[in-house]
Amino acid sequence: MGRIPHKRHTVFRKENGDLYYEELFGTIGFDGMSSLLYHEQRPTQVKRIVKSEDVSPKIAEEFNMKALSLNGFGLKPESDFLESRKIVMTNNDLHICLAAPQHSTTEYFYKNTDSDEVIFVHKGTGTLKTHLGNIPFEYGDYLLIPRGTIYQMHFDQEDNRLFIVESKHPVYTPKRYRNWFGQHLEHSPFCERDMFPPSELETHNEVGEFLLKVKKQEQMHHYVYAAHPFSVVGYDGYNYPYKFSIHDFEPITGRVHMPPPIHQTFETKAFVICSFVPRMYDYHPEAIPAPYHHSNIDSDEVLYYVDGDFMSRNHIEKGQITLHPAGIPHGPHPGAAERSIGKKSTEELAVMVDTFAPLKITETGAKLVEGDYYTSWLEH
Numbered sequence: 105m106g107r108i109p110h111k112r113h114t115v116f117r118k119e120n121g122d123l124y125y126e127e128l129f130g131t132i133g134f135d136g137m138s139s140l141l142y143h144e145q146r147p148t149q150v151k152r153i154v155k156s157e158d159v160s161p162k163i164a165e166e167f168n169m170k171a172l173s174l175n176g177f178g179l180k181p182e183s184d185f186l187e188s189r190k191i192v193m194t195n196n197d198l199h200i201c202l203a204a205p206q207h208s209t210t211e212y213f214y215k216n217t218d219s220d221e222v223i224f225v226h227k228g229t230g231t232l233k234t235h236l237g238n239i240p241f242e243y244g245d246y247l248l249i250p251r252g253t254i255y256q257m258h259f260d261q262e263d264n265r266l267f268i269v270e271s272k273h274p275v276y277t278p279k280r281y282r283n284w285f286g287q288h289l290e291h292s293p294f295c296e297r298d299m300f301p302p303s304e305l306e307t308h309n310e311v312g313e314f315l316l317k318v319k320k321q322e323q324m325h326h327y328v329y330a331a332h333p334f335s336v337v338g339y340d341g342y343n344y345p346y347k348f349s350i351h352d353f354e355p356i357t358g359r360v361h362m363p364p365p366i367h368q369t370f371e372t373k374a375f376v377i378c379s380f381v382p383r384m385y386d387y388h389p390e391a392i393p394a395p396y397h398h399s400n401i402d403s404d405e406v407l408y409y410v411d412g413d414f415m416s417r418n419h420i421e422k423g424q425i426t427l428h429p430a431g432i433p434h435g436p437h438p439g440a441a442e443r444s445i446g447k448k449s450t451e452e453l454a455v456m457v458d459t460f461a462p463l464k465i466t467e468t469g470a471k472l473v474e475g476d477y478y479t480s481w482l483e484h
């Protein structure tokens with residue numbers, strides 16, 4: 105994207121004869137994905153560090169063993185993007201956050217240095233502006249933002265709802281859907297054509313004072329830089345943000361019930377993200393389309409309900425989150441299995457996050473908990 109020299113690490117000059125500033129934007133030491141960037145301004149011009157604040161989540165329930173239901177849309181909208189982001193569940197591998205930001209980020213830039221961020225857009229349209237280019241977004245988009253990406257969220261309206269996963273581990277598409285080289289295979293529910301990198305590079309050459317909020321080790325460090333953070337004139341490589349729409353996920357269906365891994369969209373060492381999308385139901389004449397009970401002995405299961413009628417659950421609202429903790433079985437609500445027999449298709453739309461380590465409930469999360477969901481399977 106943009107302009108780059110013919111050879112890496114060679115002379116690349118501006119019109120006035122000065123050199124552009126080269127930066128390797130890489131991961132996992134020099135072993136992971138990287139991009140090679142060319143800046144108008146040095147990316148290192150720190151003027152001062154104003155303050156550092158603790159933004160670590162406050163835990164309400166350390167050892168949760170209850171199936172929980174949270175009213176996600178119960179979260180109050182707030183003006184600022186970062187202020188509006190609330191961690192509702194967490195462990196050492198990830199934060200699960202909700203956000204209802206009303207206004208675009210204009211006063212500062214943001215960078216998460218120890219987590220990849222996956223932002224699922226439930227409501228709202230706008231543009232993700234990054235130092236590697238801009239990505240327009242809309243309802244249903246997953247925005248994949250690699251750690252270290254400097255960004256701002258620009259919204260077209262005030263009514264926005266985001267479901268965000270901050271991952272301490274790099275987020276990839278499942279390995280089993282890729283060939284030895286990394287290309288998506290024919291049986292993958294999506295392919296490269298469904299992935300959208302930045303479509304426009306906005307280069308700023310301004311100098312002055314630019315606030316960059318840098319998140320590291322649950323602290324937010326306020327850096328003032330002397331040059332605009334979006335000063336890249338060009339780059340190439342594999343480390344950049346992209347978007348993938350949940351509406352482009354092609355469901356895998358079968359004659360009898362297919363297990364949750366068919367919905368898998370992203371993977372990390374410590375959790376997976378799955379997309380439940382509108383699809384035809386199982387077509388065996390005696391098939392029960394509702395899921396069977398399952399004991400996910402070693403993974404917590406978080407479902408974020410986006411749209412449609414969720415067939416295995418009663419009383420589900422948009423923006424609702426259920427958590428089924430590891431160690432105890434869960435399954436369809438009373439009546440759901442019977443109700444599903446003979447049904448041809450579903451319009452359900454949901455995002456699932458299955459974590460291999462147990463999740464803690466934060467104070468914000470606990471405030472959104474509704475009712476005694478863990479007793480909702482009782483027949484009488």
Ligand SMILES: [Fe+2]
Binds near residue numbers: 398428
């Ligand atoms: Fe489940």
